[in-house]
Amino acid sequence: MGKSIRTTDEGVDNFPTPSWATEIIIPYLRTPKTIMEPAVGEGDMLRVLQRRWPRASYITCDIRDVDPPSDYHITGDFLAMPPEPLADLVITNPPYCRNWHAEFAKKCLTHVRPGGQVALLVPTGFAGSARRLRFHLDHPADFYWLPRRPSFTGDGKNGGTEYMWWVYTAGSAAGQTSSRNFFLE
Numbered sequence: 001m002g003k004s005i006r007t008t009d010e011g012v013d014n015f016p017t018p019s020w021a022t023e024i025i026i027p028y029l030r031t032p033k034t035i036m037e038p039a040v041g042e043g044d045m046l047r048v049l050q051r052r053w054p055r056a057s058y059i060t061c062d063i064r065d066v067d068p069p070s071d072y073h074i075t076g077d078f079l080a081m082p083p084e085p086l087a088d089l090v091i092t093n094p095p096y097c098r099n100w101h102a103e104f105a106k107k108c109l110t111h112v113r114p115g116g117q118v119a120l121l122v123p124t125g126f127a128g129s130a131r132r133l134r135f136h137l138d139h140p141a142d143f144y145w146l147p148r149r150p151s152f153t154g155d156g157k158n159g160g161t162e163y164m165w166w167v168y169t170a171g172s173a174a175g176q177t178s179s180r181n182f183f184l185e
Contacts, residue, residue, distance in 0.1 A: 015152035022048040032088035043068040083110035
């Protein structure tokens with residue numbers, strides 16, 4: 001049986017990211033000056049990032065009317081935004097309703113500066129989907145597999161889905177031609 005999708009009154013999902021799931025990827029990311037979180041929700045991931053990089057500037061976006069502690073917030077549909085502003089790091093746990101993982105990944109790539117990184121917390125199936133094969137071939141990434149299933153419900157239940165961080169380095173400076181896998185502990 002599949003995992004049920006929790007929705008808000010606006011009909012969008014809300015799966016707060018547990019702190020440990022954000023903390024585990026931080027050592028593998030470059031130190032950014034500007035960070036964008038395009039599906040900020042209540043700011044769970046944002047607070048972890050702000051503790052690690054307190055001097056960075058933060059740009060946030062959410063389709064819902066939220067008030068995260070960021071330098072610049074946009075209320076609206078991230079997928080409909082123009083490709084500005086740009087950030088050194090675009091990091092998010094993208095929405096899962098309507099299978100938006102690939103659309104969010106493509107859009108995040110338009111908001112990262114050359115040499116910057118995009119980090120997405122996604123189900124492991126994101127890496128293996130045949131319909132996303134062309135995207136993965138065109139945009140090789142590093143896959144950081146989580147050591148356990150995160151709970152997005154706040155009650156410790158995880159729904160049985162494995163997750164990983166998909167980390168892409170933008171621009172030709174990366175020189176990466178194939179995806180790599182890393183298993184986190």
